[in-house]
Amino acid sequence: MTDICRRYSVGKNSFFALDNVSLTVNKGEFVCVTGSSGSGKSTLMNILGLLDTPDSGSYFFEELNVSELSDRELCRIRNRKIGFVFQSFNLIPGLDALENVCLPLEYRGISLKERIALGKAALDAVELSHRIHHKPSELSGGQQQRVAVARAIASAPELILADEPCGNLDSRSSGEIMKLLSNLNKSGKTVLLITHDKEDAAYADTIYRITDGVISKSEN
Ligand SMILES: Nc1ncnc2c1ncn2[C@@H]1O[C@H](COP(=O)(O)OP(=O)(O)O)[C@@H](O)[C@H]1O
Ligand SMILES: [Mg+2]
Known part of the structure; x- marks a missing residue:
């Protein structure tokens, strides 16, 4: 992405949450973005993940110019090529682990039988085979986040x-989550991690720092 700006308006004022951000994430790379609270990290992730669009600048996802894609195409790429993991797990409370992991697969027209097979394999990969019918409230925080990682990887995204x-x-x-992310990267996935933990950032090949919407490469 090149010269990305994202402006938010608050009352009569507006400010740049992202100010001319340029960033390249290569296939197979493990990139980390750090920065204090409110610096623009989530804004950047939402744009990278095609959940939000910049006010100016260009963003190419693989060879595709994102600004030329329709909502449908954006949705399709998001669903097939990107897996998301959030701080607050974002699991659906009424569904068990397997149902949570299988849900995004439903939007892709995959048969129930195959969804279950993919879901079980993903939960196996995060070592939760013994908890597939537990609801989020019946799992520890770490286990819930592992379910969220399983959900992110079930559809075999590249990023x-x-x-x-x-x-x-x-x-x-x-530590368990970081090991999972690191192993996913070693198996060929591109990983972009947002964190303000120095120890976690050390797993990455490249570390960037955002300060008030301005990005810079960080020496580690
Ligand atoms: N929808 C929004 N409307 C207005 N301001 C926002 C909105 N989302 C985020 N912001 C502001 O933009 C800045 C960057 O936010 P964010 O990207 O969430 O930071 P971080 O993830 O680094 O904590 C913050 O000052 C935040 O308050
Ligand atoms: Mg954030």
Whole structure:
């Protein structure tokens, strides 16, 4: 992405949450974005994840110019190529682990039988085979986040966007999530991690820092 700006209006005023941000994430890379609260990290992730559009600047996802894509095409790319993990897990309380993991697969017209097979495989990959019929409320925070990782990887996306995935976790569970992300990267996935934890950032190949919407490469 090049010269991305995202402006928010608050009352009569507006300010740049992202100010001329240029960033390239290569296939297979593990990139980390750090920065204090309110610096623009989630705004950046939402644009990278095609959940939001910039006010100016250009963003190419693979070879596609995102500004030329319809909502339908954006949705399709998001669903097939990007897996999201959020700080607050974002699991649906009424569904069990397997149902949560399978839900995004439903939008892709995959048969029930195959959805269940993919969902079970993803939960197996995060070592939760023994908890597939537990509801989120019956799981620890670390386990809930592992379900969210399983949901993100079930559809075999190429890019994983994780916005402070360890923000609500104790250090042991954080370590498990970081190991998962790191292994996913080693298996070929592109990973973009947002964190303000230095130890977690150390897993990345490249570290960027955002300060008041301005990005810079960080020396580690
Ligand atoms: N929808 C919005 N409307 C107005 N201001 C927003 C909106 N979303 C975020 N902001 C503001 O933009 C800045 C960057 O927010 P965000 O990207 O969420 O920061 P971070 O994830 O680094 O904590 C903050 O000052 C925040 O208050
Ligand atoms: Mg944020």
